[in-house]
Amino acid sequence: MPMSNVCEVLTLADICAYLKERDNYVVLTHTNPDGDTLGSAYGLKLGLKKLGKRVQVVCCDEIPHKYDYFIDDSECDFVPETVVAVDVADIKLLGDLYERFEGRIDLNIDHHVSNTHYANRLYLDADAAACAECVYEILDELGIEFDRDIANALYTGLSTDTGCFKYGNVTDRTHRIAAKLYRIGVDASEINRIMFDTKSKSRVQMEMMVLNSAEFHFEDRCMVMAITLDVQRKTGCSRSDMEGVPPMSRSVEGVLAGVTLKENREGEFKISLRTYAPLDASAICGKLGGGGHKAAAGCTVIGSLEEAKSAILAAVKEALEELDAGSDIT
């Protein structure tokens, strides 16, 4: 097994040459798989199959049923030769597959600027709104004829990673690719209904309990919401029911910092922070040992709800005070 620490950075032409040459692919997604890692993996699988390649997708976690419409379960017997990780910025995000594949990732296709260059070869496009954008470019360059299944997989990646073309990561290319996928017959409105407009009753109940107990701090510039184990038990909400809650904490007028505390287990809270500029979520969470992006970051705090809340509120307060001091000077 190659255990090389050198990561070769590939151009679009390089990766296409490599993909044509190799066969017997295992495509890995990240843990707790979302629409982009899955859409990219299955889009790539369906595309490579059109080149006559053998491909299987492997994920350490169960794939939520809402993605069934593009999951290609066709299996074929082969000895894995080429390991590709898609939308996986750090090898640790492989979850339980980490140890099995450490040092053995032949190719990594990604769009995270924070990519740790853990693979032997890397195709990175940090301007891509979604990893599915990278996969689209690759399949297009390979001259593969897109069909509706590929379109549905890639559109799911584009759409879910951009909040349906809402966020700041969208570029004209994102829309150009979407236009192309429409021409191929993508089931976009149905996909968006499943991804954005369908909530379970448990989810609705959970949202209500969480909003009922929401708090506002620092002249309403900080909103705090908690999904305690108690709330999770009472509403019976699943992990996928809890996705998409953190952006709600930033959606009230005037709020600059939205905090969501999710109790993972008794006395352990995963904190998600969403901010608006100039507040830097990554810097704030960094004070508690976490990190992320400017507008979205996270950290984990051990302690009671009150302790976790105090810790993150202290960090937010400091950032708001720096902001106020700054605006006094200018």
Added chain:
Amino acid sequence: MPMSNVCEVLTLADICAYLKERDNYVVLTHTNPDGDTLGSAYGLKLGLKKLGKRVQVVCCDEIPHKYDYFIDDSECDFVPETVVAVDVADIKLLGDLYERFEGRIDLNIDHHVSNTHYANRLYLDADAAACAECVYEILDELGIEFDRDIANALYTGLSTDTGCFKYGNVTDRTHRIAAKLYRIGVDASEINRIMFDTKSKSRVQMEMMVLNSAEFHFEDRCMVMAITLDVQRKTGCSRSDMEGVPPMSRSVEGVLAGVTLKENREGEFKISLRTYAPLDASAICGKLGGGGHKAAAGCTVIGSLEEAKSAILAAVKEALEELDAGSDIT
């Protein structure tokens, strides 16, 4: 004043010739103006100004402040010559301007298939997801150089009429136009934040009260929500705070018919119905004297909340029973 009943249907070339020839424009929007009628009107104004034309936009209602970023208030003194209505499917939608302009609309630019052909000239593109798509095509055909202000106005129309590219009215053209507007430098993520991700505290409180009292009927296939005068008073929510509530009624898994009852005044309810196929919202509301589209329709019922609810529930029940009978046969 011409009171002709003949409505000349224009091609793209026709309307461009007409717009070049005329001057001193008054552009009318529909009542209770939304992002598409306003984005189309101001996009057209800014575009025609680039041809050296004099243009003013007139709306019978106050324009919500959230649209300030593309409102062009520059006035110039001129005697109105050419009256254009944009995104106005029926002359009655001019509200208080109806009487003043009846029979005097020189040109109507619209995308509603239900357009009543009330104007002297009509440019209708029923395939356009938003009227802003029509205005884009017109300005493009006129060879106008787009700038960021025009892009912001037109993008607002595209984005708000499609739920940010989420709904079934989106086509590849919608995305192609969006891509073009990105290249011009549209402030898309900021616009989407204002349009989709910013709620007032009153709105959040109203949503919670409405969801707290939501009811489920007919094996959870129908969800009913009420925004009573009491809720409106207690939360202090404005008319614009109440926009976007009806789609919530259809967002719970398994719901085929979502009913929102908004109490307009003591004993009068505006009912909004949202359905999923095969339920036909327009047919159901038709039974109560209303109408609309297949997936979104409305009607007004005089009576108490209980009476209004019974009336619409009876109509929904009938439709569901027809559906069940139909599926027994097949």
